Amino acid sequence: MHPDVAVLARYADGDPGLDEASVWSVESHLETCADCRARLAEHTPDDVHALLDLVTAGIDRGVTDGPAPVPRRRLSRRRFAVSLAPWLTMTGAVLGCAVLLHVLYPDLPSLVLLLAPVAPLPGVAVSWTRRTDPAWELVAGTPRAGLGLLLRRTAVVLAVVIPLLAVAGARTGAPLAVLLTPCLAFTAASIALGALIGVRRAATGLAAVWAAAVVAPSLATAQVPALLQPGGTAAWAAVAVLAAGFTVARADRFRRLTSGD
Known part of the structure; x- marks a missing residue:
């Protein structure tokens, strides 16, 4: 079941009045629902979008220029x-x-x-x-x-x-x-x-x-x-x-x- 639009908007705004159970429910649902992630993005302010783009670009550069991945056995x-x-x-x-x-x-x-x-x-x-x-x-x-x-x-x-x-x-x-x-x-x-x-x-x-x-x-x-x-x-x-x-x-x-x- 998708979270209510109002709850999703409050989550995006970081409303401190949103209880822990609702936050956990929204986050668990967002892991598997691309539609709700898209709706969440609609409520995200432009300055946050710009910050996320900057962070994404930095991560991409780090992945490209960084060291090779650690072998799977060591990671496990x-x-x-x-x-x-x-x-x-x-x-x-x-x-x-x-x-x-x-x-x-x-x-x-x-x-x-x-x-x-x-x-x-x-x-x-x-x-x-x-x-x-x-x-x-x-x-x-x-x-x-x-x-x-x-x-x-x-x-x-x-x-x-x-x-x-x-x-x-x-x-x-x-x-x-x-x-x-x-x-x-x-x-x-x-x-x-x-x-x-x-x-x-x-x-x-x-x-x-x-x-x-x-x-x-x-x-x-x-x-x-x-x-x-x-x-x-x-x-x-x-x-x-x-x-x-x-x-x-x-x-x-x-x-x-x-x-x-």
Whole structure:
């Protein structure tokens, strides 16, 4: 659906009263609609047209007289702004150690079961934060940034962590549903809480609280907590759904540069 002509004119004039959602909608639409780009040009003042022509000419000269393009392989490395590999490798190593400890000390509560809820959180913590993304301002300032980009990055984390949990669960005999529902609930909760305090702080805080309130007491008492019994699957699923609903309701918070701190 094309934006209203009045909204397009206000966007062209830089009207400060135009809300963020409308600006994002116009910019996203302009990416794929040549007709609206032409209509936008009609509202652009002559002095701006002259400035754009000057900038275009300068860019053309720079492209013509500048250095040759960098080989594609080097460009692809530079575009990989967020490096999840070390965090995902660490997660895999921790789960592997948990399986080994379960084999060596079968009387202890399964560390795989205890760590499953927070297994994706290290990767989620670095998926949407300026501290680990050198192109953060550039990425966060684009029209398609925000919750959609965060969810795509989180999906990459889960695509690696969930198979690792499935393998670890098969080795230790833990039911897959008992492993995955807390995992998804904590992931959704970290994103939901991230709308308020930042994804990195939310993921780190949830992991610390879980370790102190559940993991340490379970190892001390050698008992699996009731939260991780098969009967708790429905409760974890409900938490995941509620957190997802809250995240969608506060999706606009992820369009701000401060939302990933």
